[in-house]
Amino acid sequence: MSNSATLTRPILRVAIYEGKGADPLEAGSRLALIRSLLEKGYRVTRVTGASTAAQPGDNSLAVLGRFTDAQPEEAIDDTGAVKVYFRNIEGREPEEAAALVDEIRSDAGVPEPGGWKPWFPVIDYDRCTNCMQCLSFCLFDVYGVAGDGKIQVRNQDNCKTDCPACSRVCPDVAILFPKYRHGPIHGGEVNADDMRREAMKVDISALLGGDIYQALRDRSAKAKSRFSKERDEDRALKERMRCLNKLQKDLDIPAEVLSSLPSLDEIQAKAEAAKSKADAVIASSGGD
Amino acid sequence: MQPTANTASAPRILYCRCAYARVVPNKVKDAVLEALAASGADFEAVPDLCEMSARKDKHLLEIAQQGPVKIAACYPRAVRWLFSAAGAPLNNEHAEILNMREAEADDIVREILPARKSSA
Numbered sequence: 553m554s555n556s557a558t559l560t561r562p563i564l565r566v567a568i569y570e571g572k573g574a575d576p577l578e579a580g581s582r583l584a585l586i587r588s589l590l591e592k593g594y595r596v597t598r599v600t601g602a603s604t605a606a607q608p609g610d611n612s613l614a615v616l617g618r619f620t621d622a623q624p625e626e627a628i629d630d631t632g633a634v635k636v637y638f639r640n641i642e643g644r645e646p647e648e649a650a651a652l653v654d655e656i657r658s659d660a661g662v663p664e665p666g667g668w669k670p671w672f673p674v675i676d677y678d679r680c681t682n683c684m685q686c687l688s689f690c691l692f693d694v695y696g697v698a699g700d701g702k703i704q705v706r707n708q709d710n711c712k713t714d715c716p717a718c719s720r721v722c723p724d725v726a727i728l729f730p731k732y733r734h735g736p737i738h739g740g741e742v743n744a745d746d747m748r749r750e751a752m753k754v755d756i757s758a759l760l761g762g763d764i765y766q767a768l769r770d771r772s773a774k775a776k777s778r779f780s781k782e783r784d785e786d787r788a789l790k791e792r793m794r795c796l797n798k799l800q801k802d803l804d805i806p807a808e809v810l811s812s813l814p815s816l817d818e819i820q821a822k823a824e825a826a827k828s829k830a831d832a833v834i835a836s837s838g839g840d
Numbered sequence: 841m842q843p844t845a846n847t848a849s850a851p852r853i854l855y856c857r858c859a860y861a862r863v864v865p866n867k868v869k870d871a872v873l874e875a876l877a878a879s880g881a882d883f884e885a886v887p888d889l890c891e892m893s894a895r896k897d898k899h900l901l902e903i904a905q906q907g908p909v910k911i912a913a914c915y916p917r918a919v920r921w922l923f924s925a926a927g928a929p930l931n932n933e934h935a936e937i938l939n940m941r942e943a944e945a946d947d948i949v950r951e952i953l954p955a956r957k958s959s960a
Contacts, residue, residue, distance in 0.1 A: 574897035586885055587870075590857040596885045598877075609898030667859045670890035674921045677851050705925060708894040730890055730918035731861040738863070738941070739918025 559709055561804045562611040564662045566653055569617035572605060575642075576600075577618065584646035585616075588827045593665030614656045616649055618642045625829070635660065670706035671731055673718055679726035679742070682837065684830030686718045686727060691814055691822055694718070701833050717803040851908035851936075853883035853952060860888050862939045864914060870891040870954070871945035872912050879953050889913055901928035904935075910952045912938045 566589055570576045577585070582598070589596045597607075599672075611634040613629070614637045623638035637656045657664070673686070673694065682703055687695040696706030716737050719727035725742045732738045736746050800810055814822065853875055858864040860884050886892060887905045892900055900923055903909055909930075913919050916937040926927045 579878045583874055586877055587873060590859055590873075590887050592886055593859065593887050595887065598881075598883055599884075600880070607899045608902045627841050665887070668858070668891070672889055672890070672894060674893070674918065674925055676917060676921050677924070728918050728921060729865055730922065731858075733863065735915075739862050739915030740942075741915075741917065741919075834855055 559668075560664045563595070563665060564612045564614055564653070564657045564660060565597070565607070565610055566599045567599050567613060567615045569615050569619075570662075571597050571600045572615035573621040573733070574619045581646050585641075585649050588646055588650040589653060592654070594669075611660055612656075612660050614639065614653050616641045616652070627789060635762065649690065668709070668712050669731075670708075671713045671715075671729065672711040673705050674728045674730060676707060676726045676728060677702075679724045681724050681726075683723065684826075684833060685721055685723065687830050688720050688823065688826045688828075689721050691819060692695045693822075697829060697833055701837055703833075712806065712809040714806045715804075715809045717805050717809075846947045849908050852879055852903065852906065852910045854903060854909060854947075855883060855885040855889050856889040856911070856913035856918055856940075857885060857896040858889075858914065858940075860891070868943075868945045870939045872940060872948050874923075875945075875953060876912075876947040881953060888924055889919065893926040896926045900926045904930050908934045910938065912940055912952055915939055919921070936958045 567630075568577065568582065568585065574581075577602050586596050586598070610633070616639050617623075619638070619640045619642070623640065625638060627636045627638070628634070629636050637660070639652050639656070641652065644652070680703065682701070684697075684703060687697070687703055692707075692710045692712060694705060694707050694711045696704055698704045716729045716732050719725075719729060719732075719737045725746055727734055727737070728739045729737050730739050736742045787833075800807065813819070853876065855873060857869060857873070860861075873885065876885070904923055911919055916939060918928055919937045920935075936951065938951055940948060
């Protein structure tokens with residue numbers, strides 16, 4: 553399944569009901585059940601009030617409880633939008649109760665949750681200056697421009713798992729990866745040391761031997777030359793490998809990302825398109 | 841019991857398991873979940889707030905708009921911008937974010953469950 557499908561598919565949420573008409577679970581069983589459901593990727597709400605807590609965006613809701621009143625197996629909530637499945641878990645072990653939820657999900661045709669590590673950049677707009685460097689840098693179309701001209705993360709599922717490279721080229725420490733190991737990229741507060749490091753930040757253009765766009769154009773022009781093509785091939789390959797190895801080390805880029813990079817021509821096309829888009833946004837905003 | 845829409849009472853409690861990464865210490869997230877499960881409090885536990893943000897889950901907007909909420913998750917700056925990215929900016933006055941990557945479990949439990957009584 554593609555990640556895009558992961559982000560738009562319906563989900564089944566679970567409510568553990570312990571209010572009127574149901575006996576409370578024993579604390580250890582409650583913990584084991586909630587933990588098991590979370591590890592399977594289900595959202596869980598513990599409810600002791602008079603409601604089943606149907607929430608906006610719910611498609612299906614499984615309500616588990618030690619019911620003392622008879623409950624229908626299935627019902628529609630009072631908004632008419634959520635199908636509710638009741639199951640009495642009296643006498644069941646937590647694992648059995650969690651398995652009941654799997655059965656409900658399967659019967660309801662809801663896909664299995666999980667399957668994608670949610671790794672993507674998050675922009676801190678208190679710090680972002682809309683410089684568009686991330687848009688120009690990312691080769692995987694993660695970034696886009698909103699209608700108001702602001703940079704935005706548009707395709708989270710295009711992001712390469714464990715690659716924080718765009719955050720390292722951001723001059724304002726405005727890009728977070730909440731699952732990253734170290735600060736401030738993980739979302740910790742930005743301090744003076746971080747800003748000092750930013751001043752010495754990896755210059756991508758320098759890494760690639762000057763203006764990246766000009767270099768790519770030069771290389772493309774040389775490739776068209778009948779005689780230079782053969783001579784330059786080895787050198788270009790070595791140069792590219794050297795640059796990529798340095799990028800990998802300096803920017804903490806996983807090897808899998810480098811192995812999935814687009815071709816040089818595709819990189820050139822993407823870079824030029826991104827630069828045009830960024831230049832247009834910056835020009836329209838008066839270069840602020 | 842009728843399957844009715846939720847009527848929120850303050851403060852809500854939201855717990856993120858961060859189930860798809862190993863950046864939140866297990867002992868902290870386990871201890872916080874254990875305390876929540878042993879309390880008499882209603883709470884919501886989600887596998888991963890990042891995933892909900894990427895989905896632009898409408899429930900995040902409901903949480904952001906419905907009064908006080910205590911969120912046990914990770915760095916406050918990350919959590920705030922995750923909500924914002926989902927079109928659900930948190931109200932700074934209503935949202936208290938507790939960082940399970942840095943704080944001790946006991947401190948988080950004290951903040952998230954003040955003066956609550958255990959059930960069962």
